[in-house]
Amino acid sequence: MDSQAPAPAQHPKYAWPEKPRLIGTRVSRIDGPLKVTGRAKYSYDILRPGMLYGRIVRSPHAHARLKSIDATAAEKAPGVKALLITIKPGDKVLYPGQEIGALAAATEQQAADALRLIKVEWDVLPALATVEQSMRPEAPQVFTPANTRRGTAQEDGNLDTGFAAAAHTVEGTYSTQVQTHTSLETHGCICEWNGENLTAWVSTQAVHGTREGFAAGLKIPQANVRVITEFMGGGFGSKFGPDIQGLLCARVAKAAGAPVKMMLDRKEEHLTTGNRPSAFARVRAGVAADGKLTAFDAQTWGTGGAGAGSDYPLPYIYTFPNRRRTHTDVYINSGQQRAMRAPGHPQGCFVTEVLMDELADRVRMDPMEFRLKNLPPLAPNAMWAKYFPMGAERINWKSRHVTGDPTPGPIKRGLGCSANRWGGAGQGARAHCEIGSDGSVVMRCGTQDIGTGNRTIMAMVVAETLGLEVNQVTIELGDSNQPFAPGSGGSTTAAAVMPAMRVTAGKARDALFERIAPQLGVPVDQISMGVGTVLVSLSTRDPLSDAQSAARSGQAPSSRSISWRDACRLLGTIPVSVDGQWERGLSAGGTSGVQFADVEVDIETGITKVRKIVCVQDCGLIVDAKTAETQCYGGIISGLNYAVFEERILDRNTANMVNPNMEWYHMAGQSDIPEIDVVLVDQPERGVIGIGEPPAVATAAAVANAIRNATGVTLRSIPITPDRLLTELERAGGTN
């Protein structure tokens, strides 16, 4: 999902209210109490009667051919109920952790013991652990047809003209690391068969997509599969189907005749469930003496692991009138990449934004003024020129010194900025709403809340539409037996589901009015919604419209109100029961935002302390200001990790990950968290747009530019760890 043009102006029947009562306010998460008490049951927490524990048999090697495998001892081991080998002699594996079988045993300990009894002999083959190894002319050919795949050049304008117009050029190689999703709840599921029907509790971002995945993988009808995800411990783009472990879990459960829980451990999670590809860019860019960008020429490459792509948008946001870019996917023997929180954008943003600061220095311009000079024109989905000055005010940009803090002593302060864009449009969600005669409201939608607050904003929209409070609405989600909704990726969920909530609740309201109108003895157009009440107008709005009204035209207009419960009681035994779906005009795509960083670098230790981040971000119509703000905090912290902490490190000889855990795979702790100042810009006229990914894009670039501003040295590679920063400071001769 890239940025998209705003939706054309529409006048939908169930348009958003002009003066909302709940939408845009700060509402606490409705599932908060369940989560803070431990009562929320995640897939990992499900216990079923007679449940067994599954483990995956995996390759320890990055590249190897199977000679033999003997699982007889494991099959006879205590507690083992089923065992399945999916590899045969002669087959090859292409990354450490690749799945070659599965087993299920009565306890986790027995499953782990049995796993160790499987005797496997391998021909270990030469492996590619780095992009450099893979790109060497003399590298062994590991992948078919080649270790690399070169894309076609993307060109616009005329490079020669562009560079001829340049007063200055910058040349450099920029890079970003591989990061893993590191969702706290690992991938996995519980599979339980009832005859030919499968129920699976899965940690997934897509209950319907996962049902399809099980059906296709197991060759059974989709009607036989039910996928449930009531609560879900993070996915960030890595959880969209049953995966190999899900299908193996279903198969061993079938073989064992018992439910099986198959949750991956942390190492398996790091190795095999996705990552953000690395990015490298050899760039040459030109700028004219007046500060206008003239040319951009880049060779880029990166790795998404064994046979997966690594492309990303470049150059990012700013207008280079003449440009050329060629990308090459480089394959190495590691687990494949998957979509990760704004796929591609943090990479493109980092490369472009650091380059922008270097170019600004060449023409001796303030980096923000330089950006303003080179931005695309203002548009609803391109508001950077307005947001940069807003953020500058809040970070105190006027206190910024030129590159290199002149203050004596080891502690250097610096400021940096950057911009982001994203799509966030969605569609296709369906829902079902019931209003009972006791006034209860149930909304069912087969979407999922992966931690964003989806459940809460769904309840807000339904409550707004029916004139109720949030706690009067029951939201049921996370079950493939509910009406279809798309997977939660690309920040599309809010834009897909909120229109479905609005339309379906609106239809339910209309149906309620139709049903009770005869009993109230008034035409349906004399009934309207109050707050917790149904209002009955005692005269029509236009007394001349029909003869009946004309008879009453002498009366003064007045109305009476009936409580919600009393109105619903008129339904009798048959509830209101309606279906609805997403409609155009209530949501859109295309967001923009800027971020500023204020950092402090100790040039003796190389340690960066991020003091403050300012974020100015829009997301169309803001539904819940509270959870939208938290999305920004979360994205920024994820960008902070990308900037200075986290990195997947592979052993350069074996291609095995050396930090497949959570102590050497570094993430920010509470003491590393800066002050974060979020300005959410409401654009109610655009409708709902997603906000899960946009705030995660720009942070790393803003931090890198602030470090550059503080220290005077340019780090063209993240994460900016103390060792890398000290090395660069040493090369530059320090700043003292």
Add this chain to the structure above:
Amino acid sequence: MEEKDVSRRDFFKTVGVGSIATAVVAGVREGEAAQGPAAIGPGDAPVTLTINGRRHQLQVEPRVTLLDAMRTRLDITGPKRVCDRGACGACTVIIEGRTYYSCSMLAVEAQGKNIRTVDGLSQGSTLHPVQQAFCDHDGLMCGFCTPGFVMATVALLEKTPNPTPDQAKKALDGNLCRCGTNIGVLKAALSAKGVARG
């Protein structure tokens, strides 16, 4: 002054930044070495655990952690298994007033101790003040780290009812969140009131 001659940076360069490591000296308590603990296992052994004021008797292998015993045998699933090696804090419980990673303690070790988990904090439908503060300040997203953060906050506030921001951050440094809820978590820790000494 000497400090001027050797800057911190020079010091690190001398010893090598990558090689600063704390030497861990494994010590064996002498009494234990002489007598040895009573041998149990390798099969199931009887274990009695007191969790949230209730006694539970179960049979588990001695190698089973407190976390796994609670989760897989007692259906106490508030504490989460995330890193399973004492790095992330999602399995945090309180034992005798201080926090423990229940993934890094064996069930047999936890016998005779008063173990508190997030599952036992609320009184019916009334949330503990720390739980309420997490809800009010949106100190949670996916919620998988939340039980650990809540318990670490409870342990902090029972000892230090009015912590400074630095005290609160330090007390929560043993817990990791991937969604990035830390801003709300800190607000919750600094605003929760009325936490009695446990």
